[in-house]
Amino acid sequence: MNKKCQNCELNNFHTVENCVRCNFALGEITVESSATEKKQSLGFRILKRAAVCFGVVLFTVFGFYLSLIGTAETLSYEQATTVNNSIKILEDRGFSKEVFYLRYLTAFRASDHWLNASVVKEAAYAATNYPFEIMTLYPDFFNYPLDDVERAVILLHEAKHLQGEGEKEAYKFVWENRKKLGWTKERYGRSVVWKNVRKQTKEFAPTLFICKFSEFEDCTE
Ligand SMILES: [Zn+2]
Ligand SMILES: [Zn+2]
Known part of the structure; x- marks a missing residue:
């Protein structure tokens, strides 16, 4: 031959x-x-095929993430400074787990990406896309709160969404931890954010508001 x-x-x-x-x-x-x-055994070939599929999925998800990030505005320098100040308040008050999510895992954006823009929603301070960990901060986030403590309140709520929690857990967590955060009724009880959050918390976690002899029937007062 x-x-x-x-x-x-x-x-x-x-x-x-x-x-x-x-x-x-x-x-x-x-x-x-x-x-x-x-x-090559059958097992090896299946494994190889699975690895290729996994690679394709990863590539697709990453592309999707980039398209979300890319179609929204970044924070301005002043906005980023404001956000960092609020995160610092959370850190000083001992919310280390939430601070970790906000500081290291979150991509902050100042406007809606195409996915948020395509859904009708109520006026809001912020919106979080789990599990992509993209947080959109709307103008209201910068305009309505009295100070960075109230912005920290909003970030704390959104941090629960970063962790995959729903509205009920997010509102409940913030309301139960408001004193730890220094967000007290004496100082903030008349603010727009306070009234918004209390109303929403009562809606999502009504069991916190069943104490007849407390103000606003609030069991945490
Ligand atoms: Zn030859
Ligand atoms: Zn929420």
Whole structure:
């Protein structure tokens, strides 16, 4: 049997190691590679297929993430400073887990990306896309709160969404932790954010507001 050279296609005598014309090594390349293929077990091939699928999914999800990030405005320098100040307040008050999410996992945006823009929603201070950890901060977030403590309140709520929690858990957590945060009735009880949040909390977590003899029937007062 002759060995055909892979390089110049010359038919060489079967005993030679290298092509007599171009000196290309005449291994049994094609035969060898098909043999190894046969040796691969079914399990290995399934694993390989799964790895490819996983890669494609990862690539798609990452592309989706980039499209969300890319179609929204970034925070201005002043806005970013405001956000950092509020996160610092949360840190000082001991909300380390939430601070970790906000500081290291969140991409802050100042306007809606295409996905948020495509859904009708109520006026809001902020919106979070879990599990992409993209947080959109609307103008109201910067305009309505009295100070950075009230912005920290909103970030604390959104941090619960970053952790995959729903509205009930988010409102409940913030309301139960408002004193720890320094968001007290004495100081903030007349603010827009306070009234909004209390109303929403009563809606989502009514069991906190069933104490007849407390103000606003609030069991946490
Ligand atoms: Zn050759
Ligand atoms: Zn929420």
